[in-house]
Every structure is written in structure tokens, then in C-alpha cells.
Amino acid sequence: MNLVGxxxxxxxxxxxxxxxxxxxxxxTLSREALNPKTVxxxxxxxxxxxxxxxxxxxxxxLGIGTEMGTRYLHEAKAxxxxxxxxxxxxxxxxxxxxxxxxxxxxxxxxxxxxxxxxLGVLLHxxxxxxxxxxxxSVLEGLLTGNINILKLPQVDGxxxxxxxxxxxxxxxxxxxxxxxxxxxxxxIVSIGKLMELADGVVVWGxxxxxxxxxxxxxxxxxxxxxxxxxxFAYVTxxxxxxxxxxxxxxxxxxxxxxxxxxxxxxxxxxxxxQDVFExxxxxLPILEKATMEIPSSTSVGMRAQITLQLxxxxxxxxxxxxxxxxxxxxxxxxxNSNLETSIQFRNLWVKPxxxxxxxxxxxxxxxxxxxxxxxxxxxxxxxxxxxxxKAGIVxxxxxxxxxxxxxxxxxxxxxxxxxxxxxxxxx
Amino acid sequence: xxxxxxxxxxxxxxxxIGTDELFFLSVIENLKFHIDNCSEYSQLxxxxxxxxxxxxxxxxxxxxxxxxxxxxxxxxxxxxPYEKLMFKATSSGTKGTPKQVGLDxxxxxxxxxxxxxxxxxxxxxxxxxxxxxxxxYEPSRHNRMGAAQTAYxxxxxxxxxxxxxxLKDTGESYELNxxxxxxxxxxxxxxxxxVRFIGFPAYLLFLLEGLKEQGIKLRLHPNSxxxxxxxxxxxxxxxxxxxxxxxxxxxILGIKEHNCKDFFGxxxxxxxxxxxxxxRFHVPxxxxxxxxxxxxxxxxxxxTPGIMNLITPLVGSMPLTSVMTDDVAVMHPGESCGCGxxxxxxxxxxxxxxxxxxxxxxGAVELLKGISS
Numbered sequence: 001m002n003l004v005g006x007x008x009x010x011x012x013x014x015x016x017x018x019x020x021x022x023x024x025x026x027x028t029l030s031r032e033a034l035n036p037k038t039v040x041x042x043x044x045x046x047x048x049x050x051x052x053x054x055x056x057x058x059x060x061x062l063g064i065g066t067e068m069g070t071r072y073l074h075e076a077k078a079x080x081x082x083x084x085x086x087x088x089x090x091x092x093x094x095x096x097x098x099x100x101x102x103x104x105x106x107x108x109x110x111x112x113x114x115x116x117x118x119l120g121v122l123l124h125x126x127x128x129x130x131x132x133x134x135x136x137s138v139l140e141g142l143l144t145g146n147i148n149i150l151k152l153p154q155v156d157g158x159x160x161x162x163x164x165x166x167x168x169x170x171x172x173x174x175x176x177x178x179x180x181x182x183x184x185x186x187x188i189v190s191i192g193k194l195m196e197l198a199d200g201v202v203v204w205g206x207x208x209x210x211x212x213x214x215x216x217x218x219x220x221x222x223x224x225x226x227x228x229x230x231x232f233a234y235v236t237x238x239x240x241x242x243x244x245x246x247x248x249x250x251x252x253x254x255x256x257x258x259x260x261x262x263x264x265x266x267x268x269x270x271x272x273x274q275d276v277f278e279x280x281x282x283x284l285p286i287l288e289k290a291t292m293e294i295p296s297s298t299s300v301g302m303r304a305q306i307t308l309q310l311x312x313x314x315x316x317x318x319x320x321x322x323x324x325x326x327x328x329x330x331x332x333x334x335x336n337s338n339l340e341t342s343i344q345f346r347n348l349w350v351k352p353x354x355x356x357x358x359x360x361x362x363x364x365x366x367x368x369x370x371x372x373x374x375x376x377x378x379x380x381x382x383x384x385x386x387x388x389x390k391a392g393i394v395x396x397x398x399x400x401x402x403x404x405x406x407x408x409x410x411x412x413x414x415x416x417x418x419x420x421x422x423x424x425x426x427x
Numbered sequence: 428x429x430x431x432x433x434x435x436x437x438x439x440x441x442x443x444i445g446t447d448e449l450f451f452l453s454v455i456e457n458l459k460f461h462i463d464n465c466s467e468y469s470q471l472x473x474x475x476x477x478x479x480x481x482x483x484x485x486x487x488x489x490x491x492x493x494x495x496x497x498x499x500x501x502x503x504x505x506x507x508p509y510e511k512l513m514f515k516a517t518s519s520g521t522k523g524t525p526k527q528v529g530l531d532x533x534x535x536x537x538x539x540x541x542x543x544x545x546x547x548x549x550x551x552x553x554x555x556x557x558x559x560x561x562x563x564y565e566p567s568r569h570n571r572m573g574a575a576q577t578a579y580x581x582x583x584x585x586x587x588x589x590x591x592x593x594l595k596d597t598g599e600s601y602e603l604n605x606x607x608x609x610x611x612x613x614x615x616x617x618x619x620x621x622v623r624f625i626g627f628p629a630y631l632l633f634l635l636e637g638l639k640e641q642g643i644k645l646r647l648h649p650n651s652x653x654x655x656x657x658x659x660x661x662x663x664x665x666x667x668x669x670x671x672x673x674x675x676x677x678x679i680l681g682i683k684e685h686n687c688k689d690f691f692g693x694x695x696x697x698x699x700x701x702x703x704x705x706x707r708f709h710v711p712x713x714x715x716x717x718x719x720x721x722x723x724x725x726x727x728x729x730x731t732p733g734i735m736n737l738i739t740p741l742v743g744s745m746p747l748t749s750v751m752t753d754d755v756a757v758m759h760p761g762e763s764c765g766c767g768x769x770x771x772x773x774x775x776x777x778x779x780x781x782x783x784x785x786x787x788x789x790g791a792v793e794l795l796k797g798i799s800s
Contacts, residue, residue: 304721304734304755304779311724311751312497315471328722 001152001161002182006168006175008161014181018193021179025121025147025197028176033118034145036089036098042171043139044082046163049170058159076132080139084407089143091408092415112427118145119222119420120199125151125191125213126160127205135160137202139167142177144420149179149194192216200224200420224419229260229370229412230341233399234353234388235279236269238377245283248373248399249290252329256296257344260412261371261395261403264342265349266331267358269376273321273335276352280324280331283350288326291346296328298345309343337361339369355387362391370412373399428533430456431740435537437712440548441761443770446712450740451485457740457748458482458491464506468746489717489726493736493751499695507531507744528694531744538697538741541713545699546584549688553585555650558615560608562626562634564601565592577692578625581654588620593630605637612638612645621650624680628655628672628689635675646681653682656690669706691775695750696737703766707759710770714739718758718773719751732757732776753779 002014005024009017017024052073059069078084089097093116100115122141126134134150138160141148152160161180168175183190195201200222203213210227217223233248248263255262266283268276298306310330314323324331329346337353339362353361362369369392376384385396394413397404430453437446459479462469472478475492482490505512512529530538546552559582564575582590591611594601615622624631631653638645653676673684691700691708700708710716717726718733727733735754739747755776761769 300721300732301755301777301779305753307721307724308495308497308734308751308753308779312495315475315492315494315498316501 001158001180003161003164003178003180006172008165011182015190018190021193021197024176028147029120034142034173034177036143036145038171038173039139039142040082040085042167042174043080043085045170046167047077047080050077058162079407085143088408089417092417093421110427112425114423114425116421117424119422120146121149121197122146122200122202122420123149123151123194123198124202125204125209126153127209132159132163133204135163137204138164138178140416141202141420142174144417146420147177149181149198151191151194152180152182154185195221202226226412227368230264230339230365230368231261231371231373231402232339233263233266233373233375233402234269234384235266236376236380236384238380239375240279240282242286244375244399245286246290248375249283249287250294251373251400251402252287252346252348253290253294253296255403256346257342257348259403263348263373263399263402265340265351267337267351267353269353269355271352271354271357273333273352276333276350277322280322280333280350284324284326284331287329287331287346291326291328296345302345306343306345306347310347339365355384358387359391362393366392369393371395371397371402373397373402375399428453428456428460428740428743431537434712434740435540438544440544440711441709441768441770443710443712443715447485450712450715451488453740454488454738454748455479455482457743460743461506461746461748465504465746467502467504468506488715488738489736491738491749493749494746495751496695496753499750505529505745512744528697528747529744530697530742534741534743541741542699545701545711549701551584551652551688553621553650555585556588556620557585558588558611558618558620558622559590560593560611560622560624561590562593562624562630564594565596567596577656581625582623585621585623593626593634608634609638609641609643616645616647619648621648621652623651624653626655631655631676632672635672635679638679639675644679651680651682651686653687654690655687656692693737693752695747696739696752697741698737698739703764703768703772705764705766707764707766707772707774709761709764709768709772713741716758716773718756721755729758729760729771734779735773755779
């Protein structure tokens with residue numbers, strides 16, 4: 001679906017509009033800037049007037065069950081109501097984000113004025129891995145007063161466009177700040193034209209997408225990258241309590257290893273394989289129990305793939321020490337300490353990684369690390385948290401909370417809104 | 428390998444029940460050869476707790492640990508000195524290092540017998556000079572893909588007057604030769620010779636759609652044929668699409684459905700499966716297929732989806748006796764087809780895979796591999 005000026009337009013029309021985009025944008029830019037309050041109020045109205053059942057149906061089309069869908073809606077409502085959004089702006093841009101700051105600089109004679117201004121035009125190139133994420137990215141752009149052009153990912157149902165349409169219905173002035181185009185990623189000419197219009201390109205996606213854009217984006221355009229990340233759990237002897245492990249197992253089953261914050265594997269704080277085996281024996285029944293409690297709707301093709309991968313690994317004796325198979329889940333005890341993604345869907349690796357080797361093992365993965373679920377004793381926690389931060393991890397949580405978030409939490413170690421504004425001054 | 432010779436010289440292409448015992452003996456003979464000549468394979472079997480003595484009858488064939496395609500890609504296991512391998516082919520997979528399969532002279536001879544018997548059974552061998560449209564790669568020195576070689580070999584079933592390739596060799600790479608194909612077809616139509624199309628179903632579909640767009644309808648020689656192999660699932664969502672493709676072939680090329688043949692095979696299991704008149708793949712005497720449960724890998728019976736485990740004693744050069752592809756299929760009893768062939772037939776349901784699954788963690792896989800290896 002293509003969305004221009006608050007209207008859904010056809011693919012053919014969207015191509016024609018491309019040629020007049022520059023004029024449209026100049027006209028919007030010449031007007032009074034978009035006020036964050038207008039956006040916040042519209043969002044607040046949206047979350048309070050949301051027809052849950054309609055969104056549940058849209059989400060069902062994307063394969064999200066009612067229970068998960070209801071939870072998503074609940075989370076979305078908590079995140080996008082007036083208070084939350086205001087708190088987020090304050091946290092990220094400072095309490096006086098709307099005000100002009102007048103002051104006399106140190107050693108200066110005259111007073112100067114400083115304020116935040118939007119970057120201008122943001123082109124969002126969204127990935128299809130998180131539902132509704134494209135709309136979320138646009139919203140961040142709106143909150144900072146930018147004109148937003150969204151290139152839709154291939155898979156999005158119509159969730160994002162419907163959300164944005166609803167927002168425009170509530171607040172018609174937003175129509176000039178939201179454009180959605182459904183060009184194929186291969187349509188380099190059209191995407192190139194959109195990039196010409198943008199002050200900043202926001203890319204969500206894997207390394208392939210990020211590298212492609214690094215090459216394509218011109219030096220006069222800012223590139224803001226939200227790349228894919230890898231997360232894992234780090235478990236010490238003291239931390240392997242039943243309660244902590246149950247929490248980790250729940251997290252594994254709820255996210256199926258599919259999110260950037262999903263646990264791909266478990267590092268055991270030891271260099272003795274015997275400890276790794278012992279852990280697998282202890283954790284497998286806990287994981288099995290969680291697997292039964294949180295059923296997964298894995299397709300036949302996917303199950304076949306997982307089984308083939310596991311079996312192949314079993315044959316690769318050089319690498320695998322032992323595969324612990326459970327019902328609908330498995331743990332692979334491996335001798336090497338390399339960080340890797342797992343087979344996913346409740347199939348994880350377990351590897352030894354003594355804390356002395358943590359830094360050297362993880363450093364090569366700089367900028368790809370996100371969350372460490374840290375299961376350790378209270379006395380160890382501070383030291384290990386700092387060690388993980390040093391290694392490149394940006395979030396340290398309990399096993400249960402690896403994919404949870406808190407209000408105004410930084411995204412991959414950054415405050416996103418700060419990337420979408422510039423600080424202007426006059427004196 | 429006397430039992431292999433016996434099996435591959437057998438005349439009754441689909442008499443699987445009558446050849447079960449011979450097949451079993453032939454597999455034992457083949458396995459023993461690989462165990463004696465390929466130490467990596469024999470170690471692997473040992474590690475999986477398998478011994479030749481575990482096989483006491485035909486019903487034990489499932490006990491041979493099957494080698495998955497994924498595993499074969501990373502291991503070049505051979506049971507003969509490398510110089511003895513002649514026909515080398517790489518699997519057409521696009522990911523990972525291409526795996527090379529090589530066949531020795533004796534294996535190639537047995538394979539030739541099989542191809543000859545299959546083609547004769549379906550009356551696909553013809554002495555009439557024939558024009559060919561190859562919907563695939565032009566063979567060349569820099570292309571060792573199995574698909575290109577098989578396609579070329581198929582043009583030998585009837586003497587070739589001319590071969591036109593959809594992907595033409597430019598010396599360094601390939602370019603799409605759509606105009607060349609269309610011109611060749613217009614030329615072929617005027618000649619009084621049959622035309623044979625060989626290649627991937629998807630390419631045929633694209634060609635037919637292209638012809639339709641340009642308003643071209645051909646009446647090719649009535650003995651013209653379409654040979655298709657592989658790649659249905661990639662572009663076709665539903666089973667009925669196969670029928671639609673045949674209908675289009677009749678409408679646009681004038682080739683009747685009974686002249687359209689579909690083939691199934693894999694580089695790591697070089698057995699020819701040709702579809703019957705109902706377009707189903709029956710198991711020939713040269714192989715047996717066990718479908719395995721998608722979770723436990725235990726054998727499953729008829730009408731239950733499973734991962735394909737293909738068994739054949741054909742190959743002497745590499746331990747490909749029992750392999751497991753990424754195909755998920757379902758087996759049906761032979762009689763349920765109604766074509767008259769009694770051996771069971773299989774229906775391909777799709778490929779094992781996580782494609783189209785939304786994941787951001789997996790996006791980092793390639794990069795992580797680069798660092799860890």
C-alpha cells in the first residue's frame with residue numbers, strides 16, 4: 001500500500017507522485033514546524049480509541065495469536081499514551097526540549113540562543129522482522145517534527161499503514177508528514193530518488209541491508225543504522241538457581257530465538273566441559289516444561305529444518321560434544337566458545353566461557369552484541385555486568401527479562417530521538 | 428559389484444517388490460565397499476553405533492545412518508582415488524560451498540543403463556532428428572553444475588539438429604537469451620522436426636508468459652516434448668499450477684499434456700525419477716525411499732509427511748548409499764495412483780526451511796560465520 005497526503009494511492013500513482021515530491025516537501029517545510037504535542041495528543045487518542053479486535057485480526061494474518069496479540073496491544077498502549085511519550089521526549093532530549101535556551105557561554109561576551117530542530121526529512125527503510133515496526137519508526141520521526149517517508153518492508157500485512165492512516169484521521173495535519181511507498185527493494189531508481197529528498201536515512205535490517213545503504217547514501221545525507229544484534233545468556237554456578245533458569249526458559253519459549261534480544265545460546269562461566277554437560281542435564285527438563293506450557297506453532301517445513309540441522313551437527317563430531325534432545329527443544333553442548341546464532345525455536349547451544357576469556361571472545365563481535373541475560377550470584381553481579389558492558393553488550397538483564405523493556409529505554413545503546421534532531425544556534 | 432550389475436540390468440523398472448532381496452544384497456555390497464575404502468565414512472558409521480551386522484534383512488535398511496545434504500556439502504568423502512572420478516558435478520544450490528559429486532566409470536555405466544531403461548519405458552528415445560530448447564545453462568568449462576550437464580545429456584536421447592540455450596555462455600558469465608529462444612522457436616515451427624524443451628518448470632513458465640504477451644502461438648511438431656526437472660516449489664504455490672502449466676504448453680506451443688514429462692533427482696542421489704501418465708513419481712527398482720518423521724527422524728508410513736531419505740547402491744565413488752535431502756514429501760501406495768505401476772509414489776510437499784520466517788537474529792549469521800571461522 002502507498003500512502004500520500006493521507007490517501008491510499010495506487011502503485012502507478014505513487015510513481016507519478018515521486019516526481020512532485022520535492023515540491024510537496026518544500027511546501028511543508030516552509031510552514032510552521034510540527035509540534036511534538038500535536039503528535040503526542042494524536043497518539044494518545046489513537047491508543048484510547050483502538051479497536052482491539054480489528055488489530056487482533058490484522059495481527060492474526062501475520063501469524064500472531066490472540067494471547068500474544070493482546071499482550072502486544074497492551075504494551076503498545078502503555079508505550080504510546082500521553083505520559084509515556086512525554087517521558088520519553090524528556091528522557092531522550094532533555095526536560096527543555098521544546099524551549100529555546102539562551103545563555104552566555106563560558107568565556108563568551110554575548111548571549112547565544114540554542115534550540116532543537118528536526119533533521120528535516122527522514123527516509124525510513126524498515127525491516128519486516130518486527131510487526132508494526134515501520135509505523136513505530138515513523139512515529140519517532142514525527143515526535144521530533146520530521147517529515148517521514150517510509151519504504152515498506154515486503155512483509156508487513158497492512159498493520160503499519162493502517163496505524164498511520166488512523167493517526168492521520170485523528171490529526172489531519174499529520175498527512176503532510178507521512179508518506180508510505182511500497183517500492184520493491186530492488187527498485188533502486190525510486191529508492192534513489194527518495195534518498196535525494198532525505199536529510200537522514202533510517203535503516204532497519206541485517207548487515208546486508210546496512211552495508212548496501214552505507215554504499216548508496218551520499219555524504220550529504222545522514223545514515224542512522226538500527227542493525228540486527230545477537231544476544232545470549234551468561235550463567236555462573238551461583239546463578240543457576242531453578243527460579244532464574246525457569247525465567248530464562250520462559251524467555252526462550254516466548255521469543256523463539258527470533259528477536260535481537262532473544263537468547264541464542266548459553267555461556268557457562270567455566271572452562272570445564274563437565275560443567276557444561278551438568279548444566280545441560282539440569283536445564284533441559286526446565287526448558288522442556290516451558291516448551292509444553294508455551295506451545296509454538298512451528299510449521300512442518302521448519303521442524304524438518306531444525307531436525308536436519310541438529311542431526312547434521314550430531315554427525316559433525318569434531319565440533320559437537322553432545323546433543324541433549326528434549327521434546328520440542330534441544331541443547332547442544334559445544335566445546336568452542338564462538339558466539340553464533342542458534343538453530344532458534346528453542347534449540348540453543350551451551351558453551352564454556354570463563355570470565356577471563358570473555359573480553360577476547362566477544363570483542364570481535366563489536367556492535368553486533370545486544371543483551372546478556374546474566375544469571376549469577378549477588379556478589380558477582382556488579383563485576384560481571386561491567387565486564388559484559390566492556391565486551392560490547394549494551395543491556396544486562398535477568399534471564400526472564402532479556403526481551404522486556406522499560407519506559408524510555410535506550411535502543412541498542414542509543415537514544416534514537418537524538419539522532420533525528422539537530423541543535424541550531426544563533427548569536 | 429556383481430549385485431549392482433544385476434540390479435541395474437534388471438528389466439522390470441517398477442518391480443520393487445520382486446527386487447527387494449536383490450536391492451538389499453546390493454546395498455550391503457555397496458556399503459561394505461565404502462566402509463573398506465572411505466575411512467571418514469566408516470568412522471562416522473561407527474560413531475553412530477552402526478555396524479554392517481545391524482542389517483539382517485531388507486526391513487533393516489532404515490538403520491543405515493543417512494547423510495544429510497547439509498553434511499555432504501561440508502565433506503568431500505570419496506571411496507576411490509580422485510583420478511578415477513570422471514563425471515564431476517556440483518549441486519545447483521546457491522548457498523555455501525558447492526559440493527562436488529564425482530562418478531567413476533562403473534557407476535556411470537550403471538547409471539547409463541538406468542537412464543536408457545527409463546527413457547525406453549516412457550518411449551523418450553527417438554531416432555528422429557530433433558531441435559532443442561534448453562531452459563537452463565549452456566554447458567561450458569567454467570560451469571560444473573549438475574543441472575547443466577544433465578540437461579545436455581538429455582539432448583542425446585534424440586539426435587540434435589540444433590540446441591538453443593536460455594542462458595548463453597558469454598565466456599565469463601551467462602546472459603538471458605530470450606530473443607534467441609523466440610527466434611529459434613519461430614524457425615523450428617517451420618521445420619518438420621519435433622522440438623524438445625528441457626529445463627526448470629519456472630523457466631518454461633516465464634517463456635510461455637513471454638510468448639503469450641507477444642501474442643505468439645506455435646503449432647510445433649506433434650511429437651514434440653517438454654522435459655521438466657526440479658524447482659516447482661520455488662515459484663509454484665499450489666499443485667494445480669502444474670496442470671495450468673501443461674495447459675499453457677498445449678495452448679501456446681501445441682504440445683499435448685502426455686508429451687510433458689517431469690523428472691526428479693538430486694546430485695547426491697543420481698537416480699532418475701520420471702513421472703507416470705498421472706504425473707506422479709513412482710519409486711523405480713534402483714532406489715528405495717524412507718520418509719522420516721520431521722521431529723524424531725523415525726521412519727513413517729504412507730500418508731504421513733516426512734523428510735526424504737533416499738537409498739541406492741548405485742554410486743561406488745562416494746558413500747551416497749543413504750542420503751537425506753531437504754525435501755519433505757509424503758508416500759502413497761502404488762495402486763492409489765491408478766496408472767498401473769505398482770511401486771509406491773511420492774508427492775513433494777516442499778523444502779525444509781526457515782524461509783519467510785521473520786527473524787532479525789538470523790540476519791547476523793553470515794557475519795558471525797565470517798568472524799568465527
